[in-house]
Amino acid sequence: MNREIVIQTERLSKHFGDFVAVNEISFEVYAGEIFGFLGANGAGKTTAMRMLCGLSIPTSGQARIAGYDVYKNTEDIKKNIGYMSQKFSLYEDLTLEENIRFFGGIYGMSSRQIKAKSDALVEKLGMENETKKLVGALPLGWKQKIAFSSAIFHDPKIVFLDEPTGGVDPITRRQFWDLIYEAADRGITVFVTTHYMDEAEYCNRLSMMVDGAIKALDSPANLKEQYRAASMDEVFYEMARGAQRKAD
Amino acid sequence: MRTLRFLLQKEFLQIFRNKIILRIIVVLPVMQLLILPLAADYEIKNIRISIVDHDRSAYSRQLINNIVASGYFSINDYSAAFEQSFEEFQKDHSDLILEIPARFEADIANQKGSEVLIALNAINGVKASVGSTYLSRIIGAFNADIRFRDLPQPRYPAVAAIEVVPQFWYNPLMKYRVFMVPGILVMLVTAMASFMCALNIVKEKEGGTIEQINVTPIRKYHFILAKLIPFWVIGMFVFTLGLLGVARLVYGIVPVGSLLTLYAFLAVYLVAMLGVGLIISTYSATQQQSMSLAFFFMMIFILMGGLFTPVDSMPEWAQWIARANPVAYFIEVVRLVVLKGSSFYDIRGHFLVITGMALFFNVWAVWNYRKTS
Structure with a gap:
């Protein structure tokens, strides 16, 4: 794996009044990596991710995303990332094709590019019969695959996934991860938060957030060895046990 | 510009796909213009x-x-x-x-x-x-x-009686409907444009799609323009339907003044009212909040806009509120142009004020809409 750094943070913090949501986190993510961002509910994952996406301005610390500063160049960051939030974020009253066309269009892709790519995508997802249906009428698992596909449709450097597979069955989750691997093979860095420990095992490296700070960061295998645990589940319990914050 | 095109395409697709909105745009104004003027009639009978x-x-x-x-x-x-x-x-x-x-x-x-x-x-x-x-x-x-x-006529009238013979201009039969219909039309256009615009944006907030928009390189003013333009078009359509459709065919009201003057004012007025809708949307997180806010302002705008009661007879402090009320200006302009035939020159003061308001509201809205927090 090449070691080009695409995400770099240095003592990055976010305060809401007296509450320290994210407390001086420092880490690096390399190009093409699948980076798992773990933590209990309320540990500060979403806040941290929103800062990295340019949606939220940090209180202190430094971060560079795809080479751009999170304070000064938020709009440049936005050109180079894809984002899929835990809330399903496609337009339910548009069809698959219309959604993709819209998101492709606003990233500056030409109509011809969009057409060619969306045809290929529909074929890959096996949704030829669903292109004219409104997205709102599709099953959740399909919507998530479409949301992910549209998040990487413009070939961003990094894609941020905030609990992308909530509420779907294991088979669909497995298929979803196939899409993630495929994206990583194409060189897209994947930054993903999840609560599923089996998914954590699929990541190249993991960070564990507890009470707004990063408690551990390593590959799944090394973490298990370090905590003398048989599975990531145990590692997670071991670390989350020390948390002071109540889950929200 | 390309971004704006894609945004507009999406907005129009969504609006025209929504059967209820289509009905609201066409049926509601017609119904209200047919029913409301009957109720808003000061002529007392029976x-x-x-x-x-x-x-x-x-x-x-x-x-x-x-x-x-x-x-x-x-x-x-x-x-x-x-x-x-x-x-x-x-x-x-x-x-x-x-x-x-x-x-x-x-x-x-x-x-x-x-x-x-x-x-x-x-x-x-x-x-x-x-x-x-x-x-x-x-x-x-x-x-x-x-x-x-x-009775026997006195040879010399004891008191010379002065008889007053009034002449009623611009609305010779003193029909309240002629007076009310243009005003009600203003109310309709106002409510429709600003409510729908506010709700539309807040719906994106509630659904989470606005977050998706905020992480894209779409610029603030592109997003806002793409929200304004469709409802501006709808406002123009509703006004035309009301004025050249219902008011003319049902009430026989034919504008005395120039349509160009009327539409020039309407064009700017709609931008101002859509700005109000935008401001409401930037301050509300849910559709319920934006509905309540919009309703509150709409009540003030309409009741203090001279639709039912003349602004001149309000107390001094209330007249100041009416002066900050865009609806009051439009109601006056519509009545002046439609009934009296005032020219653009006659309403230039109103036009200046409404242009100022349009700028003020929209700058405020753009300033208050944040892609980042």
């Missing part, structure tokens, strides 16, 4: 009257005939005792009592003069005062009539 006639003479019968013939009154009861009629009055079966004294005819014939008594139920003040005015006028006319007809 005033229920109790008549106590102690005289029962040719004169008293003639007076009663004149009252009925005016078309404003309907006789509730006709009695010989005030108590009997007063009971009807107390039960709210009648709005006013006219008591004609005994010797009514005889006193007039003897040139002694006579007095009639009018008792009014003033709970509905408008009805009471309008009723007494009508009645006084009928009695006055009756008085002049019998004097001229039946």
Whole structure:
């Protein structure tokens, strides 16, 4: 794996009044990596991710995303990332094709590019019969695959996934991860938060957030060895046990 | 520009796919313009009257005939005792009592003069005062009539009477509908444009799609323009439907002034009101919040906009509020241009103010809409 750094943070913090949501986190993510961002509910994952996406301005610390500063160049960051939030974020009253066309269009892709790519995508997802249906009428698992596909449709450097597979069955989750691997093979860095420990095992490296700070960061295998645990589940319990914050 | 094109394409797709919105745009204005002017009519008819006639003479019968013939009154009861009629009055079966004294005819014939008594139920003040005015006028006319007809003419009139003959301009028949329809049309366009625009944006907030938009390179003003333009078009459409459709075909109101002047003002006015909708959307997180806010402002805008009551008769402080109310300007302009035929030059002051408001509201909205927190 090449070691080009695409995400770099240095003592990055976010305060809401007296509450320290994210407390001086420092880490690096390399190009093409699948980076798992773990933590209990309320540990500060979403806040941290929103800062990295340019949606939220940090209180202190430094971060560079795809080479751009999170304070000064938020709009440049936005050109180079894809984002899929835990809330399903496609337009339910548009069809698959219309959604993709819209998101492709606003990233500056030409109509011809969009057409060619969306045809290929529909074929890959096996949704030829669903292109004219409104997205709102599709099953959740399909919507998530479409949301992910549209998040990487413009070939961003990094894609941020905030609990992308909530509420779907294991088979669909497995298929979803196939899409993630495929994206990583194409060189897209994947930054993903999840609560599923089996998914954590699929990541190249993991960070564990507890009470707004990063408690551990390593590959799944090394973490298990370090905590003398048989599975990531145990590692997670071991670390989350020390948390002071109540889950929200 | 390409971004804006894609955004607009999406907005129009969503709007035209929403069957309810389409119905709201077409059916609602037509219905409201057909129904509301009937209710917003100050002409008072069917005033229920109790008549106590102690005289029962040719004169008293003639007076009663004149009252009925005016078309404003309907006789509730006709009695010989005030108590009997007063009971009807107390039960709210009648709005006013006219008591004609005994010797009514005889006193007039003897040139002694006579007095009639009018008792009014003033709970509905408008009805009471309008009723007494009508009645006084009928009695006055009756008085002049019998004097001229039946009584000997004095050789020299004791007092030279000054008669006032009013001439009503711009709305010669004093039809309230002619006055109200353009105003109601303004209310419709205003409510539709700003409510729909506010709700549309907040819906994206609730659904989470606005977050998706915020992480894209779409610029703030692109996003806002893409929200403004469709509702601006809808506002133009609704106004046209109301003015050239319902107002013309149903009420026979043909604008006296130039349509160009009217539409020039409307174009800027819509931008101002959409700005209000945008501001509301930036301050609300849910559709419920934005509905409540929009409703609150709409009530103030409409009630203080001179639609039902003239701004000039409001207290000084309220007139200041009306001066900051964009709706008040448009109601005035519509009435001026449609009924009076005012030219662009006549309304240039209104135009300047509304342009200022359009700028102010939209700059505020763009400033308050944040892609990052």
